[in-house]
Amino acid sequence: MAAPAAGWSSLPSDLINGIADCLLATNDIDYYMDLRAVCSNWRSATADPKNTLELRFRPRQWIVLDEVFENNTRLLVNTTTGRILRKELPLLRNYYVIATTAGGFFVLSDRKYIHRARVLNPFTGHLIPFRTPVPLEQDVAAAVFGPKPTLVLISDRSRTQYRADPASECYTEYVDQENYPMVRLAVLGGMYFDGEDAPVPRIPDVMADKILRMMGAFGVQPLEMYPDDLIDSLSAYNPQLFPNRCFLVKFAGEVLVIIKLKHHMNVFKMDTDRDLLEPVKSIGNLAIFIGYRRCLAVNAENFTSIEANCIYYIRSIDHSIHIYKFDLEDMKEERVSQGIDALHQIGLSYAHPPYTIIQLISSYTVNVRESQLFFARMTEGMSDVRTDGEKVPDNLEDLASFVESMISFDS
Structure with missing residues (x-):
């Protein structure tokens, strides 16, 4: 008589790890955590990601969307696979939320003085402690990358860039008015990419010079692109004021440079090997979302309502917010829907829930929470x-x- 088949809990470890590797290849870390929770044998066969700096367990292609202001639930979107995950993060109650990164990390600070920085992986719960306190800046954009990892914070109000490793006693600060616009474009466009095993990325000087000269040719003024200088008068949304903008977007190893004019778009691909900016007529199955706070590309094939080879952006008409798309094939712009002006309880939202994925991602490019630490210190x-x-x-x-x-x- 044949021996009974082994149960699913006794599957060989190499098979379990093969499945786990497939999940990590698409950066579906939550699925990996679910797999480890099935039984003790599966858990012992796979690596524990909760206290490790291994790059394969870091979020890389996720964005963190805010749906409401009052709670600690976030909507996380995988920009490559199209997966949408609503996740409760009770740990956020114990810290001040400073910023989120393009890949999906949370930058936090201790609630107690001296408010040391922490970087949270929302999928594994792993907290990376930093010795340096969080700088007291109101609006902060952040990036986390490299094996140590390196934390980069930038502030438009002070035009300052802060960098630190977990063991750093203090930040390395760069207050450089001339180079800040290019650093800002790189951070907001995901060039300081999470999870990459690489030194501090930078735009080569030759390419930076080409981009700046191209911006000048199209009438883009770098110092007029900061939201803190514009938002009070709504000119950030107004196409009549400062209509020409430049954006960088990194996706699947390529960097695209987008020049947004009043009713037109020009797209270029950065070729660092030949120091060229090549005109691009099609971005294939990608869709790009641009905004003065953040910009990103998504794989439109995995988002049913998002059209490929299009660029989405927000405009203001008569002080109401609208989402437009520019089709790179027919070179025409078209209104898509109303936009979300604000996501918290005292803000006016022109669109009404339930929001579409286009509305949420478009909002992600312009609506950013202020640092909770700054808000708390202000009330003191x-x-x-x-x-x-x-x-x-x-x-x-x-x-x-x-x-x-x-x-x-x-x-």
Whole structure:
């Protein structure tokens, strides 16, 4: 009589690891975690990602979308596979959220002084501790990359770039008005890519010079591209004011340079081997989303409502927000839908939920949360009690409502 077949929990370890490798190849780290949770044999056969700096366990091709302001749930989107994951992250309650990166990391700070930096992998729960405190900047863009890894923070308000490794005692700071615009384009476009085993990436000087000269030829003014200089007057959305912009987008190892004009787009591919910017007529199955806060490319084949070979962006008409797409094949722009102006409770949103993936990704390119640490430190200087006797809220999540009520009270 034949021996009974072994149960699924007794599958050979090489088969289990083969499946695990397939999941990691598409950066579906949450599936990998689910696989390890099936049984003790599968868990012992696979590597534990919770306390390791191995690059294969780092998020690489995810973006973190905010749906609401009040809770610690986030929508994570895999820009290559099209997977959408809603994830509860209770750990965020124990830290201040500073920023998220293009690959899917969270940059946090301790709530206690001196507010040391932490980098969170939302899929494994692994926290990478840094010795350096988080700089007190209001709006921060971040990148995490390399084997150590290296943390890069940039601030448009101070035009400063901060870099540190986990063992660094302090940040290396770069306050360079001339080079900051190019660093900013690289960070916002994902060139400082998460999970890559490489030294600090940079745009070669020759290519940077070519991009700057091309920007000049198209009337793009680098110093007029910062949101903090524009957003108060809504000119960041207004095509009549500063309509020409430049964006960098990295996807699948290639860097694209997009010149956005008033009603037209020009796309170039960066060839660093030959120091050339080659005109591009088609981006194939990609779709690009550009905004003054962030920009990215997605594989449109895996998003049913997103059209390939198109560039999506936000415009303002009569102070309302609209999403447009520019088709690179017929070279025409078309209105797609209303946009989301803000995602928190005191902001006005022209679009109404449930939001489409196009609305959410478009919002991701322009709506960025301020540093919670900056917000918390700002309130430390406020009186504990208002003139009407109402106590200032201790809960940071209630602060937005409080600020709104103060505006109403003072007026």
